[in-house]
Amino acid sequence: MTKAREHILSILRSSDFPLTAQSIEEKKTMKMNSVTIYRTLHYLEANGYLDSFPLTCSQHGTERYYTAIVKDTDGTCYHHHWFHCIECHSFIDLGSCRIDSLIEGYEKDFSVSVLGHSLSLTGICGTCRNTQKEEWERK
Numbered sequence: 001m002t003k004a005r006e007h008i009l010s011i012l013r014s015s016d017f018p019l020t021a022q023s024i025e026e027k028k029t030m031k032m033n034s035v036t037i038y039r040t041l042h043y044l045e046a047n048g049y050l051d052s053f054p055l056t057c058s059q060h061g062t063e064r065y066y067t068a069i070v071k072d073t074d075g076t077c078y079h080h081h082w083f084h085c086i087e088c089h090s091f092i093d094l095g096s097c098r099i100d101s102l103i104e105g106y107e108k109d110f111s112v113s114v115l116g117h118s119l120s121l122t123g124i125c126g127t128c129r130n131t132q133k134e135e136w137e138r139k
Helices: 003-013 021-027 034-046 100-110 126-138
Strands: 050-057 061-068 080-085 091-096 120-123
Touching: 003 021, 003 034, 003 061, 021 034, 021 061, 034 050, 050 080, 050 120, 061 080
Parallel strands: 080 120
Antiparallel strands: 050 061, 080 091
16 A cells, blocks of 8 residues: 555544545645545545545535544454534544444345445534523523
């Protein structure tokens, strides 16, 4: 693996939340241009090192977010699902995938083979919800 690929993958692995290509560019310590970052992200995703998902946010528009795929000691890959707060733009890691049985049902009911999926939930986090509730109660 090239040094650029290793560097970008290490940035994603050390992050507790999904990153955009722009935020990866801001965190990098190696010299590389935007084209290299996008090509590297494409390579890493195509080769099973990371997941990505598009997210539309009223404050930030539509952006693609990237996260590293975690491999267990036996080589099993785990991807995560995310909750995005529309107020503070934070992400909450919902943990590893829990929708396997749902996917199995779709495969059986519709005679399809699901090869991949992504799930991101959008709403208001507990902190923002409590802040809004306190503001409402003050009025």
